Amino acid sequence: SQQGEEDPQALSIQEGENATMNCSYKTSINNLQWYRQNSGRGLVHLILIRSNEREKHSGRLRVTLDTSKKSSSLLITASRAADTASYFCAPKAAGNKLTFGGGTRVLVKP
Amino acid sequence: DARVTQTPRHKVTEMGQEVTMRCQPILGHNTVFWYRQTMMQGLELLAYFRNRAPLDDSGMPKDRFSAEMPDATLATLKIQPSEPRDSAVYFCASGLEGNEKLFFGSGTQLSVL
Numbered sequence: 001s002q003q004g005e006e007d008p009q010a011l012s013i014q015e016g017e018n019a020t021m022n023c024s025y026k027t028s029i030n031n032l033q034w035y036r037q038n039s040g041r042g043l044v045h046l047i048l049i050r051s052n053e054r055e056k057h058s059g060r061l062r063v064t065l066d067t068s069k070k071s072s073s074l075l076i077t078a079s080r081a082a083d084t085a086s087y088f089c090a091p092k093a094a095g096n097k098l099t100f101g102g103g104t105r106v107l108v109k110p
Numbered sequence: 111d112a113r114v115t116q117t118p119r120h121k122v123t124e125m126g127q128e129v130t131m132r133c134q135p136i137l138g139h140n141t142v143f144w145y146r147q148t149m150m151q152g153l154e155l156l157a158y159f160r161n162r163a164p165l166d167d168s169g170m171p172k173d174r175f176s177a178e179m180p181d182a183t184l185a186t187l188k189i190q191p192s193e194p195r196d197s198a199v200y201f202c203a204s205g206l207e208g209n210e211k212l213f214f215g216s217g218t219q220l221s222v223l
Contacts, residue, residue: 031210042114042201042214043153088153097166098143098212100153 004089021104023089116215128190135204
């Protein structure tokens, strides 16, 4: 199965700043998904980007995918305190399995 | 608002006891996943089902863990006997084959003393 590795492991920013985190993976994928986990809660799906897409936007989120480098990035613009959470990428090959890396812990300070 | 429901939310038990965790997937979803989350190991995939059939449980310790779907509205994860190293948060997630995203429950926080 495929598993992404997020970088950095932790990120601390001021409210209003942008937050960028990266994901690297090892083998070919059909799509790559990003999830958010607030403390004590389950993961919530944020955005999915397909292997034939290079960039996707959803509200304040921007995701890029570079299949030649086997990497993706998630940008959160104009961060808010409510964006404080852990963010996980999940590169997905054909089939049903979805596995996750260690995540990036983001702290947005008011 | 459709959601995945997990019970119990918290469970404290003693080593050697049987633990059963339950999950009600979103109505109509036909894939169910069990994950375990710890600080040290992160999120580990334990088992997953499609149309109630187990597809992969390679992530699960076979001697003590078992996962079943008695019907389409219930998935169970049992640990017997439980051990302190099983202490973790166990998440259930469901999805619809062909729609890639998963919906997670709030988890069962298990403490084995």
